[in-house]
Each structure stands twice: as C-alpha cells, then as structure tokens.
Amino acid sequence: xxxxxxxxxxxxxxxxxxxxxxxxxxxxxxxxxxxxxxxxxxxxxxxxxxxxxxxxxxxxxxxxxxxxxxxxxxxxxxxxxxxxxxxxxxxxxxxxxxxxxxxxxxxxxxxxxxxxxxxxxxxxxxxxxxxxxxxxxxxxxxxxxxxxxxxxxxxxxxxxxxxxxxxxxxxxxxxxxxxxxxxxxxxxxxxxxxxxxxxxxxxxxxxxxxxxxxxxxxxxxxxxxxxxxxxxxxxxxxxxxxxxxx
Amino acid sequence: xxxxxxxxxxxxxxxxxxxxxxxxxxxxxxxxxxxxxxxxxxxxxxxxxxxxxxxxxxxxxxxxxxxxxxxxxxxxxxxxxxxxxxxxxxxxxxxxxxxxxxxxxxxxxxxxxxxxxxxxxxxxxxxxxxxxxxxxxxxxxxxxxxxxxxxxxxxxxxxxxxxxxxxxxxxxxxxxxxxxxxxxxxxxxxxxxxxxxxxxxxxxxxxxxxxxxxxxxxxxxxxxxxxxxxxxxxxxxxxxxxxxxxxxxxxxxxxxxxxxxxxxxxxxxxxxxxxxxxxxxxxxxxxxxxxxxxxxxxxxxxxxxxxxxxxxxxxxxxxxxxxxxxxxxxxxxxxxxxxxxxxxxxxxxxxxxxxxxxxxxxxxxxxxxxxxxxxxxxxxxxxxxxxxxxxxxxxxxxxxxxxxxxxxxxxxxxxxxxxxxxxxxxxxxxxxxxxxxxxxxxxxxxxxxxxxxxxxxxxxxxxxxxxxxxxxxxxxxxxxxxxxxxxxxxxxxxxxxxxxxxxxxxxxxxxxxxxxxxxxxxxxxxxxxxxxxxxxxxxxxxxxxxxxxx
Numbered sequence: 001x002x003x004x005x006x007x008x009x010x011x012x013x014x015x016x017x018x019x020x021x022x023x024x025x026x027x028x029x030x031x032x033x034x035x036x037x038x039x040x041x042x043x044x045x046x047x048x049x050x051x052x053x054x055x056x057x058x059x060x061x062x063x064x065x066x067x068x069x070x071x072x073x074x075x076x077x078x079x080x081x082x083x084x085x086x087x088x089x090x091x092x093x094x095x096x097x098x099x100x101x102x103x104x105x106x107x108x109x110x111x112x113x114x115x116x117x118x119x120x121x122x123x124x125x126x127x128x129x130x131x132x133x134x135x136x137x138x139x140x141x142x143x144x145x146x147x148x149x150x151x152x153x154x155x156x157x158x159x160x161x162x163x164x165x166x167x168x169x170x171x172x173x174x175x176x177x178x179x180x181x182x183x184x185x186x187x188x189x190x191x192x193x194x195x196x197x198x199x200x201x202x203x204x205x206x207x208x209x210x211x212x213x214x215x216x217x218x219x220x221x222x223x224x225x226x227x228x229x230x231x232x233x234x235x236x237x238x239x240x241x242x243x244x245x246x
Numbered sequence: 247x248x249x250x251x252x253x254x255x256x257x258x259x260x261x262x263x264x265x266x267x268x269x270x271x272x273x274x275x276x277x278x279x280x281x282x283x284x285x286x287x288x289x290x291x292x293x294x295x296x297x298x299x300x301x302x303x304x305x306x307x308x309x310x311x312x313x314x315x316x317x318x319x320x321x322x323x324x325x326x327x328x329x330x331x332x333x334x335x336x337x338x339x340x341x342x343x344x345x346x347x348x349x350x351x352x353x354x355x356x357x358x359x360x361x362x363x364x365x366x367x368x369x370x371x372x373x374x375x376x377x378x379x380x381x382x383x384x385x386x387x388x389x390x391x392x393x394x395x396x397x398x399x400x401x402x403x404x405x406x407x408x409x410x411x412x413x414x415x416x417x418x419x420x421x422x423x424x425x426x427x428x429x430x431x432x433x434x435x436x437x438x439x440x441x442x443x444x445x446x447x448x449x450x451x452x453x454x455x456x457x458x459x460x461x462x463x464x465x466x467x468x469x470x471x472x473x474x475x476x477x478x479x480x481x482x483x484x485x486x487x488x489x490x491x492x493x494x495x496x497x498x499x500x501x502x503x504x505x506x507x508x509x510x511x512x513x514x515x516x517x518x519x520x521x522x523x524x525x526x527x528x529x530x531x532x533x534x535x536x537x538x539x540x541x542x543x544x545x546x547x548x549x550x551x552x553x554x555x556x557x558x559x560x561x562x563x564x565x566x567x568x569x570x571x572x573x574x575x576x577x578x579x580x581x582x583x584x585x586x587x588x589x590x591x592x593x594x595x596x597x598x599x600x601x602x603x604x605x606x607x608x609x610x611x612x613x614x615x616x617x618x619x620x621x622x623x624x625x626x627x628x629x630x631x632x633x634x635x636x637x638x639x640x641x642x643x644x645x646x647x648x649x650x651x652x653x654x655x656x657x658x659x660x661x662x663x664x665x666x667x668x669x670x671x672x673x674x675x676x677x678x679x680x681x682x683x684x685x686x687x688x689x690x691x692x693x694x695x696x697x698x699x700x701x702x703x704x705x706x707x708x709x710x711x712x713x714x715x716x717x718x719x720x721x722x723x724x725x726x727x728x729x730x731x732x733x734x735x736x737x738x739x740x741x742x743x744x745x746x747x748x749x750x751x752x753x754x755x756x757x758x759x760x761x762x763x764x765x766x767x768x769x770x771x772x773x774x775x776x777x778x779x780x781x782x783x784x785x786x787x788x789x790x791x792x793x794x795x796x
Contacts, residue, residue, distance in 0.1 A: 005496045015414040018407045022423050025506060029428045029470075032510030032533070033435075033462050036526055040455055048454075065446070069374035071312025077596055081519035085668045088676050096521035099453030104378055107457055107520055111596035111663075112298070114681040135301075141686045145297065145304035145311050159443060166442045170450055 050097035052227040055172045056220065058160045059186040059193075063217030065163075066155070066210050067106070070147065077108035078117040078221065091118035092225055101172050113144060118222035125193060126200035128215045150211040151203070157186045157213075189216060264733055267726035268340040272353040274627050274724075276333035277620055279361060280326060281713050284616070286368075287321030288703045294318055295699045299692035308372040316383040317371040322608060323381060323471060325364045330616040331475035332356070332399075335422050337623065338482040339403065342419055343410030344731055352402035359395035363388055375445035379460045381467045382436050385445040389437040396433065400426045411731050417498045421478035424506045428470040436463035454522050461516040469509035472607065476615050477505075477544050480572065483619050484551055487564045493550035501543025508537045515586035518595065527588075534586035541579030548572040563638040567618030570646055574610020578603060593668070598688065599660025602653045609649045609702055617641065617709060624716050629724060633715035641708040648701030651694060659691035 004010045014021055056064060067073070080086050082093040094117060099105060123131075130137050133151055135144035160182035168174045178185065187207070193216055194207035206212050297303045297311045304310040340347055347353050366388050370376075376383040384392070403426055407415065415423075436459055439447035451459050485492050492498060514522060514530030549572055552558075552565070559565045581603050585594050594600065625632050632638060666684040669677035678684055 005499045007495065011499050012414065015416075015420075018404065018415060018423070021415065021420065022404070022427060025420075025424050026427050026431075028503065028507040029424065029431065029510050031507065033513075036511065036514060036529060037455075037458055037462060040458060040523070040526070068376060068378045069313075070310070071315055071374075071376065071378070073378050074312050074315040079520045081592070081595075083519075083592065083668070085670065085676060089667070089679065089681070094521045096454050096523075099457075099521055102453045103448040103451070103456065105453055105456040105460070106378060107517075109380065109516060109596065109600065111667075113685075115596075139682060141682045143298055143301045143685060143689070145301055147307075147310070149307050159446075163442050163448070166440045166448055170440060170448060170452070172452075 048095075048097040048100065050095060050225070053098055053100065053224045054227075055101045055167075055174060057185065057189055057216070058157070058164060058178070058182040059155075059189040059213050059216045060220050061163060061167075061217075062155050062157055062160060062186060063210075063213035063215070064106075066150070066214050067217060068104070072116075073106045073108045075108075075110060075112035075144070076114065076116045077111050078115065079107035080115055080117050086115075090115045091222060095225065098222075098224060101167075103167065103170065103172075113142075116218070116221055120219045120221040120223040124200055125197045125215050125219065126202040128218055129197055129202050129206070129211055132211055132214065147211075150214060151206065151209055153210050154208045155186075155190075155210045155213040157183045157190075160186055186213075193219075262733055263730045265728050265730055266346055267728055269336065269347050269350055269353060270627055270724065270726050272347065272350075272357060273333050273337040273623065275357050276329045276336060277623055277627065278713075279357070280329040280333060280616060280620065281710055283321055283325030283329060283364060284613075285703075285706055285710055287318060287326045288699070288706050290314055290318040290321060292696070292699045292703055295692070295696040299689045299696065307374075313372050313374055313376075316376055316380075317368060319381060320367050320371065320383060321364070323467070324367075327472055327476075327608075327612045327616065328360065330612075330619065331425070331471075331479065332360070333623070334475065334479040334482065334619060335403070338418055338478070339406055339422065342412065342416045342482070343406055344412050344729070345406060345409045348402050348405035348409060352398050356395055356399045356402065359391065359398070363391050363395065366391070370445055373445075377437075377439070377447065377449070379436065379449070380464050382433075382460070382463060386437070386439055386441050386447045387445065389433070389439075392433060393430070396426075396430055400430065416481070417492065417495075417502065418478040418481040420502050421474045421481065424502075425470050425475045425478070428466065428474075428506070428510075432463045432466050432470065436460060457517055457520065458514060458522055458526065462510070462513040465513040465516060466510055468604075468607070469505075469512075472612050473509070473541075474506070476575075476612060479615055479619060480544070480548050480568070483564075483622055484548055484568050484572075487562060487568065487618070487622050488552050488555045488558060490551050490553075490555050493547050493553065497543055497547050501540045501547065505537070505540035505544070508533050508540060512537055512586070515591070518586070518588055518591045531586045531588055531591075535583045538580060538583040541582075542576060545572055545576035545579070548575075563635065563642055564618045564622045566639075566642050567614045567621065570642070571611050571614030571618060574606055574614065574649070578607035578611060581606065593664040594660055597660035597663040598656045598691070599664070602656025602660060605656065606649065606653045609645075609652065613649075613702070614645065617645070617705075620709065620713070624713065627724075628717055628720035630716060630720045633712050633719060637708050637712050641705040641712070644701050644708070645705035648698045648703075648705060650698070651701060652698030655691045655694035655698060659688040659695075662688055662691070 002009070006012075014024075078094075080090045080093045087093060094107075099107075127138055129151065131139065131144075132147045134146050134148070135142040161179050164172075164174045164179045164182050168179065190207045190212045193212050194205070197206055197212075197215075198204050293303065293309075294311060294314055297314075307313075336347060336353065363384075367384050370385060370388065371383060375385045377385060382389075403422065407419070438451075439449045441447045449456055481492060481498070511533035512530055514526045515534045516530075518527045518531065520527075549569070552569065555565075559569060584590055585599070585603060621632065621638055663684055666678045666687060671677045
C-alpha cells in the first residue's frame, strides 16, 4: 500500500497519465452498476410473471400518462411494503410480477399523500371526480392541489395507437387489433365510466375528459392480483420472488 | 507565501518562456448563471414549501405542486449547482494545468447550451412534459441536448488536460474526471427510451428493472453531480482560501478511489422493501454503510486542512462558508448510510426525513461551498473588492440559521409521520387509520420549513445584491491577464504541480506556492494572479523557474 500512495509512489505516476487515470476511473464506476443491474436484465422473468397481470387498457394508459404529467408520483408512492401496518392500511404488498408493464415505474419515494398501489376499487368513480376537482370536498384537511381542469380538458386519445405500438416494440403484448382500435377501445371504456359517474349523481358529458382516463387508471391500480380464481398459486410464486429466492 | 515572491527579478530569456492567458470570462459567465438560477430555483422551492401547508398557493395548471417540484429539483441541481461546478472547473482546471481551456468556442457552446437546456426545462416541466424519473424528468429532445453539451464539455476538458504544462494532475482534477465520465454513463444509461411524441417517451426498461436503473442513476446523480465535483471544488478553493496545503495526500488517494468505486453500488437503498430482489437492496444497504468512511475521508481532509488556521475564520466569510459546508457534508454523509439501514429505512422512507436529509446536503454542502467559492472569486474575477463584507457575513448567519430551521423541522415531521403510520392501538388496530390525521399533524412543521427556506432565500438575495454591487464597481474592461510559463513542461520534482496552497509541505499533496512561472501583466498594473490571495494594486509578481530546474 505504501509503495502505491507514497509521495513518489505509483499513484504519483498515475497522476501524470490522464488517459490511464480516466480508464481506471471508468472501470471503478462501472463495476457496481453492472453487478447489480445485469443479473436482473438476464434473469428469466417468467419466474416473476403473474398470470392475472394484464397490460393497461388504452384508456388506462392515457390516464397513466396524465398521472405522470401532473407529477402525482411526487407525493404518492405505489409500493406497499411488507409490514403489518402497511398491509392493514393499504392492502397487499408489492410483487415484482405486478410491475412488468410499468413504463416508467411509478413507485415514488415520498408519501405526502397515501400510497396508491391498491387504490383501485376503494372509492366510487364519483369520489375520484369530486376529489380531483376539489380535494377538500371529499377529504377535509387535505393539502392536495385541486385539478378542476381535468373535468374540462379533453384527453388526447388519438395518439394511443402510436403509444401502444411503441410499448409493443418494447415487449408489452398488445395485439394488432388492440393497436388499430386503441382510440375506439378507449372511447368505449370512457363512455362506460362516464355513464357510471352520471348514475352515481355526477356531472354528465365527461366521457371525453381527462378525468375519466385518470379514473380508469386509478380504478385499475392494484386490482390485477385478485383478478382470477387461482390467485393463491400466483401469490406464493410472487412472494418467493419478492423475497429474493429466485 | 505570496509576499516572499513579489520582488524577485526574472533571470530568464524570453525564448525560454511562452505567454498565455486564462479564460476568465467563461468563469464569470458561469458565476453569474449560478447566482441567477440559484435565486430562481430557490424561489420555486419556497413556493412549493408554501403550497404544502397552504394549498391555495397552487396557482393553476402550470404552477401546481406536481409540476413545479421537478422544476425546483432540476433548477437547483443542474442550474444552480451545475453552473457552480462549471465555474469551479473552468477556473481551477486552467490554473491546475497552467494552460488556457483547449477551446474558447467549446467553452461558450457549453455555457450557452447549458443555459438553453435550463430554459427549456423551465418551459417544458410546467407544461407537464416529464418522464417522471427523479432528476431525469426532462424529455428526450432535452436529454439528447444534455448529452451533446456534456460531450463538448468533456472534449474541452480532456484536451485541456492534454495541453497541460504541469506533469501531475492535482486531486481536484481526479474528481472532475470522475464527474465527467460517470455523469455521461449515468445519463445515457437511464434515459434510453422510445419517443412517442415530440415530448413524450417510454423507457426501454419496465418495472423492477426501470426502478433499479433509475436509482442507479438517481443516487449517483447525487454522487457525481453533487458530491465529486464539489469535492474537487473543495480541494482547490479551500487550500487557496486558507493558504494551507491539503491535509493529507495519502488520504486523498484512498478516499478518492474508494468513493468512486463504492458510491455506484448504493443506489438500491432507495428501493428497500419494494419488489426489487432482496439481495440487491441488501447490497445497496451494505455499500451505503461502507460509503460513510470515504465520505468522511473527504470531510477530514477538508477540515484538517484548516489546522493551525482556524483563527482565519474570524475574518473570512469564505472560510466560514466552507467550514459549515464541509460540516454539513459530514453530517449528511453520516445520515445517508444510517437511513439506508433497513430497520431505520422502515421508519424513515417515504417521510419528510428524506427531504430533510437532501436539504442538509443541498443547502449545507452544495449551497455553502458554492457561496464560499463565489465570495472568493468575486474580487478576483472582477478585480475589485467585495462590495460588502458585512452583508456577506449576514448571508452566512441567516443562511446557517435557515438550514437548521429547515432540517430540524423536517426531522420532526419525518419521525412524526413514520411513527404515526406504524402505530397500533391496544386492540391491534391502526391507531391512525385515516391518513389525513398524519397530514394535519405535520402542517406546523411545514410552516417552520417555510420559514427556514425563507431565511435561506434571504441569504441568497444578499448574495445577489453583493454580486451586483461588486460588479458595478468593477473596471469597464477585464482583459485576461498574461501568464508566463517555461517552454518545457514543468517536472514533478520542482513544481507544486499547480496545487493550491502555500507554506510547508503537508503530508505530501500540496507543495509550496506553485512555482511555475507566472506573471501578471494587466494594463492597470493590478496583480490578479491566482497564486495570490489578496489582489494588491501596484505590485507585480514575476517568479520564473531557473533553467537548471528543467
């Protein structure tokens, strides 16, 4: 060691060779990332697959992009941790297999508001509409910003075929038909949700609005895990993945 | 000491020397950009701090919390701290290499390109164009622009290293090398995406992979944008301001290599107890704890550089800023490893403690190191005394108080949240099943944080005033001073290798005042040589190597 770091040691020579120094530095900073990330890239992700986890519908995808655009992830995590208090408060903890269609991942790093990973189905559609319009109307004391424009501005559904095509290129299994019909499928789902909102006593004519896409996305969150009868097997597979024994 | 070298007469023929100059204007530009964007970024931060306890401050679609938060983080990291490290790099690299930057054109391209990127961020983020990945929110066209500007910066920097007149690279340059290489790798690696629109894209990674890649990037943006370049800054400007050599050469080697090697591993500590594989989270935790030592190596090398010079703090706002900055570096690099320990992380993750932690690093370390550097550079770059020492001192005190109020309020708030979320009553039910209870509880702390942030911003305003008034008093023209160097490269034995610092040899790293030939030749006769700590009008320093030294 001494020979290396002495005043006239080998490191002194290294300081005279910027190219070698840069190469060594580059190696030093690459090792950690490679060791941690490459195994995950190479791993057979069949082990993590959960059969009931499906890609987002076109409308949910549009809603997800609104969620991204508004920066919701800054205050809401989507990753329930395996602690009793979190299971009680939010529901099942996060499984790797649930996240395979998340581009980008939206786990977040802050809970200024509650975790949303399992919010799907927790409230009626209308609750979400009112909450986004004026958070304090449904949740007294809330410090969330209001998003009234979501009830006024149209969601951009025309770009959905392009988005689905890009996602399929990356590995999300959308069919040709889904891609071709993406906008129509989204409009169909939006009409259904808008009708339900109206039935629950909410405003009419929301079908084309951003709020409906967002509601579609929020109502989907965390629901895939319980979507099928054979969920028990899937759960045991997934939990072994989550605990690192793959 | 500078005074001992001021009257030496040159004994060297003109043929033996070459005349060159340092590009001072580029440093001035980066200093001004630092100050302007610092003000903007902190102002946005203060608005965010107000929006939390007072949601009515969400001013419509474009100025709501969710859209402004990435604008704040990008502005303070890449605009404020970014311009500050570029100022440090351009000022110190030229002097440590005893040569002008390789290309003035590239330097300007870097400067204006970077400001263009910042402006485009300030426009696109409020419009809602974001990737949502923390500190990598800018969409693909801007990402590409960042890569291009960074590559030009790298070419300019490495070509300057090649042109250097000093054989050995001083420790500050090591940290700059690590910064430039690693940021390039991280930025490209994390931003790989398929565009689906002018400002929209999907990342090539999904789910768990995306999370790991993002925090490999995110944590090391902290490491290689907010730590290594600032350590380089510290290694150059602290010995300069203290007029002392760096404490230990050996320590600088050990802590440099261990820091750059270990930091990269720590990313997964942002993902503990999520769906990333357990082993990855554990490795992240273990390396985070290991990181404590190399981090404190830097702190010790910084603080011990002041051994025997602590009395200088009384009169030097620059040193005061540096000492508080390095102290906060030490505190937050202890806190970081602690927060990555799983059992601690279980309590603190997702809470305001994280916000307190990053601000102890950002306001304390990055902010105060930047302020110290600017107060040191101002009189030198603009060749005029600082307008008001009193105001600078007031900045120091109000800023320090601001950090403390900010950080302590976030600690209290974070621990409160963590404890309330996990509390059970006697019957085994959640004590606070309604999340709202835990929100309402910490609102007083949000107000306290707003006060802390206001104090810090008030200090920033004092800096702006001092900068403006100092520049107003500056000479109309500021031509680059001529420097003289021996034609042959200076060899190891005789030179200080451009290392800053004066006086006796420490443990080896910093030699006496760099004795490469330097001379000031400004028309005004003012000596603005960088080896000199206080500009002394009327004196002229000529200090040339004897031919035998080659």
